[in-house]
Amino acid sequence: xxxxxxxxxxxxxxNHMILDNLNFDFEENQIVGFLGKNGSGKTSLMKIIxxxxxxxxxxxxxxxxxxxxxxxxxxxxxxxxxxNNFPVDMKISKLLKLCRNFYPNWNQEVAESLLELFDLxxxxxxxxxxxxxxxxxxxxxxxxxxxxxxxFDEPYIGMDANARKKFYQYLLNDYIEVPRTIxxxxxxxxxxxxxxxxxxxxxxxxxxxxxxxDELKEKVYAITGPTKEIEEIKNKFTIxxxxxFMGNGEIIVFDQSEKEHVMPENCKRNALNMQxxxxxxxxxxxxxx
Amino acid sequence: MKLDVNSEVPIFxxxxxxxxxxxxxxxxxxxxxxxxxxxxxxxxxxNPATARKGLNILVEDEILYKRRGIGMFVKEGATRKILQQxxxxxxxxxxxxxxxxxxxxxxxxxxxxxxxxxxxx
Numbered sequence: 001x002x003x004x005x006x007x008x009x010x011x012x013x014x015n016h017m018i019l020d021n022l023n024f025d026f027e028e029n030q031i032v033g034f035l036g037k038n039g040s041g042k043t044s045l046m047k048i049i050x051x052x053x054x055x056x057x058x059x060x061x062x063x064x065x066x067x068x069x070x071x072x073x074x075x076x077x078x079x080x081x082x083x084n085n086f087p088v089d090m091k092i093s094k095l096l097k098l099c100r101n102f103y104p105n106w107n108q109e110v111a112e113s114l115l116e117l118f119d120l121x122x123x124x125x126x127x128x129x130x131x132x133x134x135x136x137x138x139x140x141x142x143x144x145x146x147x148x149x150x151x152f153d154e155p156y157i158g159m160d161a162n163a164r165k166k167f168y169q170y171l172l173n174d175y176i177e178v179p180r181t182i183x184x185x186x187x188x189x190x191x192x193x194x195x196x197x198x199x200x201x202x203x204x205x206x207x208x209x210x211x212x213x214d215e216l217k218e219k220v221y222a223i224t225g226p227t228k229e230i231e232e233i234k235n236k237f238t239i240x241x242x243x244x245f246m247g248n249g250e251i252i253v254f255d256q257s258e259k260e261h262v263m264p265e266n267c268k269r270n271a272l273n274m275q276x277x278x279x280x281x282x283x284x285x286x287x288x289x
Numbered sequence: 290m291k292l293d294v295n296s297e298v299p300i301f302x303x304x305x306x307x308x309x310x311x312x313x314x315x316x317x318x319x320x321x322x323x324x325x326x327x328x329x330x331x332x333x334x335x336n337p338a339t340a341r342k343g344l345n346i347l348v349e350d351e352i353l354y355k356r357r358g359i360g361m362f363v364k365e366g367a368t369r370k371i372l373q374q375x376x377x378x379x380x381x382x383x384x385x386x387x388x389x390x391x392x393x394x395x396x397x398x399x400x401x402x403x404x405x406x407x408x409x410x
Contacts, residue, residue: 271297
């Protein structure tokens with residue numbers, strides 16, 4: 001079943017185009033990544049999916065319903081943002097009680113084990129927690145809610161590498177146990193990209209790529225070889241970066257063709273890691289569209 | 290046994306390689322069941338769909354077969370098949386780069402042969 005559907009969706013705030021004619025949809029029970037630079041529109045897009053914001057134009061469907069101000073959708077979505085998720089004067093124990101009543105699939109056992117995993121003291125108020133601890137509370141609520149759609153918008157601010165690793169591990173294992181739709185936006189791409197089945201790359205409010213994670217490496221890669229030979233094949237690709245040094249060159253290409261290119265004799269194709277791919281793609285965004 | 294999520298090799302391909310290696314090393318025998326998609330996903334911390342893709346490559350290559358509702362098993366003759374594949378790749382993956390580097394260094398083919406003999410002793 002299609003869980004999120006966007007048709008010509010735009011969002012304008014004070015004459016400023018935040019999201020520009022987005023079209024995409026995806027199936028339920030996948031972990032998808034929303035990637036892009038700061039200010040690209042990721043958070044706005046997540047707010048629209050979560051029903052917090054309306055779009056200026058276009059149609060948005062979440063589980064075949066319009067999400068904005070829709071209680072039926074809200075109950076199925078858990079949206080964890082990078083901060084200010086909870087009232088600062090609330091004790092963790094009170095928060096747990098509220099969540100148990102609010103989220104229909106709430107799992108208390110999961111919540112308890114996450115409290116222990118992150119060393120959270122339930123007698124503390126949110127405002128008494130460090131930034132990382134506060135983020136851990138968000139992570140705990142996001143996973144324990146077991147909502148049909150869980151959205152994490154850079155939920156790990158202040159969490160150290162150990163805590164982040166525990167979070168990714170717990171999230172994946174809980175997803176394997178109870179498959180559901182998870183939308184995740186992050187800048188720490190290499191830490192989590194192996195969890196994503198699909199990625200959406202957003203730049204200046206526009207959708208640059210809508211692609212299966214492992215197909216990305218087939219589309220964006222480096223070619224190294226003698227400058228002469230590089231020049232010969234250059235025009236077959238969209239060039240994202242080009243460097244030459246001592247008679248040798250390296251180009252980062254976006255390969256839009258269906259079939260594999262035959263490389264000149266002394267040229268080599270090298271794959272890039274996910275972080276580099278996203279950096280190159282978002283730097284040269286306009287050329288891809 | 291190690292998987293590198295930031296490697297240049299796609300993760301699903303690494304999954305397929307790891308399983309084939311374990312078959313070659315006789316850690317999983319022909320006829321035996323291989324770990325499930327979820328077990329692989331959990332162990333290597335990757336998306337289950339990626340793990341599934343890796344296993345499916347081996348099904349296509351007729352190294353594994355599916356038993357509905359039970360899991361995936363190593364086919365009879367799988368070891369020989371993997372060996373054959375690896376031998377075919379040997380020239381491309383190992384020999385060609387070796388000879389390229391030898392040419393760059395001005396080492397003749399005869400000298401390379403001698404070096405191999407010496408190393409093999």
